[in-house]
Amino acid sequence: MKITFLGATGTVTGSKYLVESGARRILVDCGLFQGYKQLRLRNWKPLPIDARSIDAVLLTHAHIDHSGYLPILVRQGFAGKAYCTHASADLLRIMLPDSGHLQEEEARLANRHGYSKHRPALPLYDVAESLRALESLVPVDFETDLDLGAQVRCRFTPAGHILGAAMIRLETPKGSVLFSGDVGRPNDPIMLPPGVTAAADALVVESTYGDRRHPAVDAQAELADAINAAAARGGVIVVPAFAVGRAQTILWLVSRLKAQRAIPDIPVFLNSPMATNVTQIYGRHLGEHRLTLEQCASMSTAASYVNSAEDSKALNLRHGPLMIVSASGMATGGRVLHHLEAFAPDPRNMILLTGFQSGGTRGASLAAGDPTIKIHGRLVPVRAEVRQLTSASAHADGDELLDWLRRLQWAPRRVFVTHGEPPAADRLRQRVQTELRWAAEVPDYLETVEPLERGIP
Template sequence: MRIKFIGAAGTVTGSKTLVESNGIRILIDCGLFQGIKPLRELNWDLLPVSASTIDLVLLTHGHLDHCGWLPRLVNQGFRGKIYCTSPTIEITKLIMVDSAKIQEEDAKKANEENCSKHEIAEPLYTVEQAKKVFPFLTVVPPETLVELENEIKVKFSPAGHIIGACSISLQLEGKNLVFSGDIGRDNDVLLYPPIKPKKADLVFLESTYGDRLHPDTDPKLELENYINETFKKDGTVIIPSFAVERAQSIMFLLWELKKEARIPDIPYIVDSPMGVGAFEVFFNNTKWHKLSLPDCQAMSKMFIINSDYEETLAAINNKGAKVVIAASGMITGGRVLSYLENYIGIPETTIIIVGYQAEGTRGRKLIEGAKSIKIFGNYYKVRAKIVEINGLSAHGDQADLLSWISELEQKPHRIFLVHGEHPAADELRIKIRETYGINCSIPFMGQEFEF
């Protein structure tokens, strides 16, 4: 059996792990690289094995850095099944089409404004190519052992993080390989706690927040304070957020604050081409989260959903006080860039960062104190107030990750720490060794192990 780390090794994005066993090739996740340019350029490369030789894909969840490279995989010849939960299928379709639209819009804008280094800017993939992935998506029910082929079995166990997200237990050659995917928090606003594995010979554990603990603060109170402070200045609050789940968590807190008359009666806008679709995922999958259907419907009525770009322009041109939740979460693309072009230079603006910001992303640069930021080839001075609410992160922190492996009945042979930058992974490695006495490895990109 061979394990090859194609992505999310030494970095937080581009999740791809290849498992080869008895002539079968299995790809765990198929995500886009985000952040610094050398990583983003990897999205244009071929895989180290031919896409047509991969037999199946197991998808932990529908975030772009876990599913966003699927259109490239299919375009390069993959014809197997892509297994995931039902909510993940819905989210993946939304995310891929949204990603394609953003890439097409960005390429069009770059060509019109002549701000690309290439003679002709092209999208990584088109909406049409994204939709070609749909027929390969195959539902797997949670907490059910499913036999795939050649005596290979798989079980998906809910992991929190976003709706439909699961850890994956892959059974083959008498061994049990457990892939954590992204682990959510035990006290998440909307989602249930992750299910902890009981048995594993090899564990592939994310380490995004492996070197830190989330602060013991009240994110609802922080939101209230930032919104009211900005309202007093007649300013705009911009919250870059992933359109699925994290946006709904923020919306839930805003809805509660509004019911309690703790925030002003101003426009609350969700700006995303897939905003309506994201709501439908929550309406269709109430067993996966804590909100009832009536609460989902009541919450949705508070918000203005902008799907068309003309609606975005109208919101931008309305300079009155407002709160805008706009994709993308790491400010790597999407509608949020149009808002920042117009508002980041205004001192009355508040930009609230609510999730992990990968190395090299605009979000990371902002929280590190960048004085200017590049958008569509132009630099804009940062005069807006930049704040961070760590309590809204969808990722478990170091304590959550340690807790997730606490119920293993026997020590696994090894834990591979993936989906994290090296300092975070190394700190988690030390903690796991001290707490459980388990050997950990931190693989590099392209590294291969044989068992």
């Protein structure tokens, strides 16, 4: 059995792992690179392996950095099936066309304002290609063995990260490998804790927050504090939120805070048609999260939905106090950019970051306190208060990752630490080695390993 790391090395984006067992070639995750330009350029280069040679794709979850390359893989000739959980399939039916739409929009704006070096600027892929990719999806149940042929089987176990998110364990004639996917937290307001799975000979584990400990702050209290501070000065709170996961957590917490009268009854807008559609899906997957049908309904009604582009623009003319939740979460694209352009220059306003901000994104610049950010080729001054909700992460921190690893019944022979920026990945590697005494390493981009061959350290 061989594993080749085609992404999520030195970065949290671009997750793609090729597993080869006998004649079978299976791609685990099929994500887009995001963030630094040097990484994003990889999305444009041909995949280092022949897409036609891949027999099946397994998607841990629907986030675009784990799934958004699928339309390109299909364009390059992948003709197999892409397996994912039912909730992930529901989400992907919304997210992949949206991703295609965003790519088209970006190319259109670049052509209109002339800020791309390419004439004309082309989209990475379009909506039609996203729809074609959806045809390859095959939804599967959690905790059910799936036969991939050639004596290779796999099983999806809940990972607690977002709706539908799974860890995937592959069993081959030569041994087993477990991919953690993105690991959720034990006490997420909406998601259930990560599940327990059988151990495996090799383990590929994420390390987004491998070098950090999330503060023991209550998410609800932290959010109330931010909203009250901005509302008191009549400010507009712009919340860049991942349309899947973070946006729903924010809405759920807002609905609870309002019910408890812990915050003033300010208008809240959800300006992301995708997040709106995603919010409706939670009710279809009861039992996969903590909310009842009734609670799903109060989450859905916590905000006014903004659909048309005109209504979205009209929001920029309104005065605070009010709150706008809009995608994308790292401010890499989407409608939130227009709101940042409009509201970042005013010190009464607040920009509330809600999740991990990958290096090279506008979100990372905001978190670092940069006085300007570039939007649509223009420098926008940032005078608004920038806060980061430290408690709202959908990823386990270092301690929580180790706790999850300790629950495996036996020690893997080799651990590969991926999906982290270099300091985070290396810190988790050290901790796995010293605290668990397991052999751990941080693989390089395009590195191929044969984890179960004897004689390799």
